[in-house]
Amino acid sequence: MNARVALVVVTLSMAAAVASPHRAHAQSSEGAATLEFDRGRQLMKQKKYEEACAAFAKSQKLDAQNGTLYNLADCQVHVGKLASAWLAYKDLAQRDTNAARKSESQHRANELEPRLPKLLVKLPASIKGATLTIDGKDSTSLAGIAAPVDLGDYQVHATAPGRETFDKTVTVADEGKTVSITVQMPKSETAGGGDTAAGGGGATGGNPSGDAGGAGGAASGGAIGATGEPARSHRKRDGVITMVVGGAALVAGGVFGLEARSNNNDAQTLCPSSTCASPGDKQRGDDLISSARTDATLSTGFVIGGAVIAVVGVYMIATAKPERATAAMIAPLPSGGAVVGFGGRF
Numbered sequence: 001m002n003a004r005v006a007l008v009v010v011t012l013s014m015a016a017a018v019a020s021p022h023r024a025h026a027q028s029s030e031g032a033a034t035l036e037f038d039r040g041r042q043l044m045k046q047k048k049y050e051e052a053c054a055a056f057a058k059s060q061k062l063d064a065q066n067g068t069l070y071n072l073a074d075c076q077v078h079v080g081k082l083a084s085a086w087l088a089y090k091d092l093a094q095r096d097t098n099a100a101r102k103s104e105s106q107h108r109a110n111e112l113e114p115r116l117p118k119l120l121v122k123l124p125a126s127i128k129g130a131t132l133t134i135d136g137k138d139s140t141s142l143a144g145i146a147a148p149v150d151l152g153d154y155q156v157h158a159t160a161p162g163r164e165t166f167d168k169t170v171t172v173a174d175e176g177k178t179v180s181i182t183v184q185m186p187k188s189e190t191a192g193g194g195d196t197a198a199g200g201g202g203a204t205g206g207n208p209s210g211d212a213g214g215a216g217g218a219a220s221g222g223a224i225g226a227t228g229e230p231a232r233s234h235r236k237r238d239g240v241i242t243m244v245v246g247g248a249a250l251v252a253g254g255v256f257g258l259e260a261r262s263n264n265n266d267a268q269t270l271c272p273s274s275t276c277a278s279p280g281d282k283q284r285g286d287d288l289i290s291s292a293r294t295d296a297t298l299s300t301g302f303v304i305g306g307a308v309i310a311v312v313g314v315y316m317i318a319t320a321k322p323e324r325a326t327a328a329m330i331a332p333l334p335s336g337g338a339v340v341g342f343g344g345r346f
Contacts, residue, residue, distance in 0.1 A: 033063035040071060049078040066096045070105065077112070080151035082175065086112045087148075118146040118178040119170065121156055127185055130160040146178050158183045236320035243313025249306025253299045260295035263288045 040055035056072035059065075073088035089112065092105035123130055123143040132140045135155050151172055158166040163185035172179050267288035276282035 029062045033059045033065075033068070036062065037068055037071070040075070044071075044075060047078075049075055053079055053081075066092055066098065066101065070096075070101055073105075073108070076150075082112055082116055083148040083150050086116060115175045116148040117151055117172045117175055119149045119154060119172055120144075120146040120178050120180040122180065122182040123158070124183065127160050127163060127183065130158055130163075130183070130185070132183070133157045143183075146180075151175070156181060156183075158185060160185055162188055164188055236317055239313045239316025239318075239320060241313070242316060243310050246306045246308070246310025246313055249302045249309060251306075253302030253304075253306055256295045256299035256302060260292045260299055263292035263295060267292065 036055045036059035040052045040059065043049075043052035043055060053072065053075040056068055056075055060068045060072060069088050070092055073085040073092075076082075076085040076088070086109055089105040089109035093102055093109055096102040096105060119134070121132060121134070121139070121143055123132060130140070130143075131138070132143050134142070134157075136157075149172055151174075154170045154172065156166070156168050156170055164187075166183050166185050168181065170179060170181050267285045270276065270281050270288070271285040276285055
């Protein structure tokens with residue numbers, strides 16, 4: 001044996017040694033899958049469908065085969081997993097290389113379709129940013145869609161910013177029917193405690209027992225203020241702001257007017273009676289006249305606009321309703337009870 005032949009023999013021997021464990025493992029998995037498949041067939045004959053489905057599922061996991069999937073789908077129909085069986089048949093009808101089984105899978109999928117139970121989770125449009133899960137799996141994209149499901153119980157969970165969490169168990173028990181559920185998520189009452197305290201403090205004084213709403217409700221904070229009449233109207237304030245804006249526009253108009261006059265006077269000084277000493281003076285004079293005209297236009301615009309805005313502000317102030325704001329205050333007495341006082345501007 002020459003060196004080249006020896007090298008080839010050694011190389012092939014090493015490759016076989018490396019491949020053998022993988023081949024042995026594959027053969028072991030295939031063998032176990034075959035045993036589970038045969039066990040599933042026997043259990044089906046005994047009508048032990050739950051156990052048969054488990055055997056077929058294990059066989060498919062060990063060594064995925066179209067024939068195993070076909071038998072698993074048949075088993076799932078018997079245990080109420082109609083949606084799972086339907087999906088398996090649809091899959092086989094698309095890619096099975098066995099023509100007869102492919103055709104039969106399509107036929108069975110068509111037969112199952114009218115029997116499919118469905119779950120419809122309705123999520124109101126007013127709930128923004130919601131996340132929906134069904135049995136712990138993200139199902140946000142399924143909101144509003146009647147999705148085929150197997151018979152059984154489903155845990156519907158939903159969350160959304162500023163909303164209470166929604167949790168409900170839904171039972172799908174009938175073939176060919178759609179179970180519909182609407183997610184109800186009231187807004188979170190984060191300020192509920194504060195509102196309750198204010199409401200209690202608004203009751204009449206003289207509560208010797210110290211209940212919330214009398215002296216006891218006020219004792220923790222010393223005194224509780226509560227708004228009585230609605231807050232003052234902002235019309236007068238807005239009128240003042242409007243009048244100030246109008247005044248500012250008038251001032252701006254005056255500034256532009258002064259600038260226009262200054263430029264015009266400079267032009268007259270440079271070229272009296274439109275007679276200029278040189279072409280350069282004439283150009284400078286023309287530029288000053290042009291600037292004066294622009295400033296004059298801006299001045300007119302600001303003055304007119306400012307006057308209108310100021311008049312509107314005066315009108316708003318004149319027509320504003322008289323301010324009236326009242327306040328109620330409850331203060332505890334050392335001997336028990338409370339004093340209620342009112343104050344404000346009328």
